[in-house]
Amino acid sequence: MTTYGLESIDGRVISFNKEGELGYIAGCLNLVGKVITEKETSFKMCKNALLGMWGNPQGVAVTDIGRKKLLFSFKDIKKGLQIVRNGPWNIRGNLINLQLWSERESVFDVNHDYMEFWIQVHGLPLDYMNKEIATKVGNMMGIVAEVENPLVDGILRRSFLRIKVGSSWKSSWRNEGEVDPAREQQHNKKESDDKQETGESAIRAEQCPQ
Numbered sequence: 001m002t003t004y005g006l007e008s009i010d011g012r013v014i015s016f017n018k019e020g021e022l023g024y025i026a027g028c029l030n031l032v033g034k035v036i037t038e039k040e041t042s043f044k045m046c047k048n049a050l051l052g053m054w055g056n057p058q059g060v061a062v063t064d065i066g067r068k069k070l071l072f073s074f075k076d077i078k079k080g081l082q083i084v085r086n087g088p089w090n091i092r093g094n095l096i097n098l099q100l101w102s103e104r105e106s107v108f109d110v111n112h113d114y115m116e117f118w119i120q121v122h123g124l125p126l127d128y129m130n131k132e133i134a135t136k137v138g139n140m141m142g143i144v145a146e147v148e149n150p151l152v153d154g155i156l157r158r159s160f161l162r163i164k165v166g167s168s169w170k171s172s173w174r175n176e177g178e179v180d181p182a183r184e185q186q187h188n189k190k191e192s193d194d195k196q197e198t199g200e201s202a203i204r205a206e207q208c209p210q
Contacts, residue, residue, distance in 0.1 A: 028061075028073040029080035032101045034112040035068045037094040046070060049091045054083055065107050072098075088115055113168045116145050121161040134161040142167030 033050075035041045043064040051060065059075030074080030083089075089096045097112040121137055131147050138144035146164035150157055 026103075028075050029077040030101045030103070031072045031074070031080060031084065031098045032065075032107050032110045032112075033070045033072060033096050033098045034110075035070075035091065035094050035096055036112075037068065039094075041068055041091075041094070043070065046091055046096075050089060050096065053089060054079075067108065069107065069110075071101070071107060086118075088117060114166060115168075116164050116166040119163045119165050121163065122159070124161065126156070129156060129161065134163050137161070138163040138165045141165045 035046060047062045047064075047070065051057070051062070054060075057074070057076060057079050061071075061073040063071040063073075065071050072080070074083075084098055084100070087096070087098055089098075095115070097115050099110050099112060101107060101110055119138065119141065121134065124133070129150050131149050134147045134150075135144055138147065141163075143166040144163065145166050148162040148164075150161055
């Protein structure tokens with residue numbers, strides 16, 4: 001193939017997203033979710049289950065984009081960020097990996113290997129119930145994204161530590177630190193409606209062009 005001095009693109013795969021396709025809504029928070037499973041999944045089942053767990057928020061468009069991926073467009077950006085922060089979510093034991101998405105990137109190029117998990121650490125003596133110990137434990141498991149302080153005004157607010165740790169979901173977790181998505185998801189769902197969000201600035205959603 002003659003390139004006349006230009007870089008050859010022979011053999012490359014080129015992906016295109018037509019404007020307005022795939023349920024993309026400008027001005028919204030757009031998330032690409034992938035179901036982590038080897039089995040076939042039902043789009044309708046995934047959509048209904050997730051929206052139900054999220055409290056059936058208004059102004060959410062959901063599109064099936066194939067390859068076990070779904071596109072979520074949130075008109076309420078604060079609600080979308082809250083859902084990302086409280087993840088990961090799961091459907092019948094299968095994790096859902098949500099990633100922020102910009103229209104300038106192909107939805108099929110979004111990397112879903114990295115996930116952040118809320119880890120609970122139980123059975124520690126009261127003297128070890130602090131952020132410093134939580135950070136040390138989290139660093140042993142992956143990248144510490146957030147540490148919840150169990151003490152509020154010097155009063156213990158819960159009997160365990162909560163740490164948000166980032167890692168590849170493909171990596172092996174030691175038994176002492178195994179993630180129980182269903183257990184943590186129940187905790188997240190209980191708090192998501194009434195917990196004041198203070199860390200929204202930590203997640204920067206790239207706004208869609210107007």
